[in-house]
Amino acid sequence: MRALVLHGPDDVRLEEVPVPDPGAGEVVLRVTRALTCATDAKMLRQGHHPALPPPPAPLGHEACGVVVAVGDGAHGAREGDSVVVANSAPCGACPPCRRGRPSLCESIVYLSGAFAEYLRVPARIVERNMLPLPAGLSPARAAMVEPLACAVRGVERxxxxxxxxxxxxxxxxxxxxxxxxxxxxxxxxxxxxxxxxxxxxxxxxxxxxxxxxxxxxxxxxxxxxxxxxxxxxxxxxxxxxxxxxxxxxxxxxxxxxxxxxxxxxxxxxxxxxxxxxxxxxxxxxxxSYHHTPEAVREALSHLEAGDAPYDDLIGAEITLDEVPGVLRAGSGDKRPVRMD
Ligand SMILES: [Zn+2]
Ligand SMILES: [Zn+2]
CATH class of the missing domain: 3.40.50.720 (NAD(P)-binding Rossmann-like Domain)
Incomplete structure (x- = not known):
């Protein structure tokens, strides 16, 4: 499959890589739409980021997709499900999580690799922060769940x-x-x-x-x-x-x-x-930092209700090979990425 891989500062390459296999508790999605984000642009500028594995690192963290493979023990996920994923999930067990502050989780798990035809979703995100795509909600708008969840968390403060x-x-x-x-x-x-x-x-x-x-x-x-x-x-x-x-x-x-x-x-x-x-x-x-599982759910309900002109934040669709140029231009506006 084709995937955008970050190798260092301003060094991102569209590569042919193996389609991932799901490990225990994981699922693999065929990505229907990913969205660009100012954070991706920052990751490209810096060549690394705390939310990414060390380079070479797969890029992209806002995505919608269809489940195509289910790992052992990934309860509740079935092949063919249309889902939206948040870009992280807290552990629920560390001191901040136990104090009700999951956005400060000390062992948060992040998602990366949405700028690819297929995306492996870590077990913890499958369990806590992967949600069914509501009927009638466009994949591009649904993929805004992460940025909107951050805003939901912000206004809670x-x-x-x-x-x-x-x-x-x-x-x-x-x-x-x-x-x-x-x-x-x-x-x-x-x-x-x-x-x-x-x-x-x-x-x-x-x-x-x-x-x-x-x-x-x-x-x-x-x-x-x-x-x-x-x-x-x-x-x-x-x-x-x-x-x-x-x-x-x-x-x-x-x-x-x-x-x-x-x-x-x-x-x-x-x-x-x-x-x-x-x-x-x-x-x-x-x-205020990041979001919480509750904020992710609230954000998805806002997107489903269409209670603001969310599509005004979404620009024209681009293809995978256009993503590096859009990130370098750095406007921060959201562009839906098609994988076909
Ligand atoms: Zn983002
Ligand atoms: Zn935690």
């Missing part, structure tokens, strides 16, 4: 509710999905992004307002002043993944407000925060 003002920094895929989830909760969301098309898309996901991204201290002040009668918004979600945006997020929130630092920054980066608003303003600052 935000307390703002109906009527509260939330500023979302960043109108990429994640900022847009978060905007939709918060708008559905009744929050009045201002989505900030430098690109007009992304601001427009955010309005379609239910943002009340869309504004340019703040670029300097004056525009950060102006953004704060535009909310909460000049005090600032009740909550700020940073979905850019740059230290400067993290610092802006803290500067925009009102006293007593909350900040979700959602976007992952480059390794080794740091931020500098003013102490006064943290102390005298009693800011609540939280992080």
């Amino acid at each position: 935000v307390e703002a509710g109906a009527g509260d003002e939330v500023v979302v920094l960043g109108g990429g895929v994640q900022g847009t999905l978060i905007t939709g989830l918060l708008a559905a909760r009744g929050c009045r969301v201002t989505l900030c992004d430098p690109h007009a098309a992304r601001r427009e898309r955010g309005l379609g996901f239910g943002a009340t307002r869309a504004m340019d991204a703040p670029r300097d201290p004056a525009s950060v002040d102006a953004l704060r002043m535009a909310h909460g009668d000049g005090r600032g918004p009740d909550a700020v979600v940073e979905a850019v993944g740059r230290p400067a945006a993290w610092e802006s997020a803290v500067a925009i929130a009102r006293p007593g407000g909350e900040v979700l630092l959602y976007g992952g920054c480059a390794p080794g980066t740091t931020v500098t925060l003013p102490t006064f608003p943290l102390h005298y303003g009693e800011l609540a600052i939280r992080g």
Whole structure:
């Protein structure tokens, strides 16, 4: 079969490799659709990633497929089943899992190899995070379950509710999905992004307002002043993944407000925060990483309900050999990958 294999920084090759056999508890899928992701682009840039085995590593982690082989003990999976898989599964037994924080699992198992004709799904993912494809849901949209599950997990960490003002920094895929989830909760969301098309898309996901991204201290002040009668918004979600945006997020929130630092920054980066608003303003600052099995199920139900224009995040279909070029272009937009 053909598969995209990562060998090192900017070195990904379309190779002929054996079709995988399922081990105990595993299944093999014929991949119907995979989706590109900004994380794949990062993996290609860096040549390695904690969610990948050491190179040469099969690339791709958002996928839908049909079960074509079932390993011993893979209970509940049958040949011919159409399924969607999350890109990981927690162990359920380590201290964070036992404390109800499976996104912090210390022995998480990741999926990789979705940019291929066939995909071996690890036993733990078969058991905990492989779900039937709902009837009527397109494979491309269903494969968004992983990015949407991350957004679901993110907004679980935000307390703002109906009527509260939330500023979302960043109108990429994640900022847009978060905007939709918060708008559905009744929050009045201002989505900030430098690109007009992304601001427009955010309005379609239910943002009340869309504004340019703040670029300097004056525009950060102006953004704060535009909310909460000049005090600032009740909550700020940073979905850019740059230290400067993290610092802006803290500067925009009102006293007593909350900040979700959602976007992952480059390794080794740091931020500098003013102490006064943290102390005298009693800011609540939280992080969010990855997703949970519950969030995966909630995400799939959102996709099935079609409660936001999810297809607006999905670009034109591409073939396997076009994936490297799309990842290098690095727009972060999601492109469905056909294997035939
Ligand atoms: Zn992804
Ligand atoms: Zn665990």
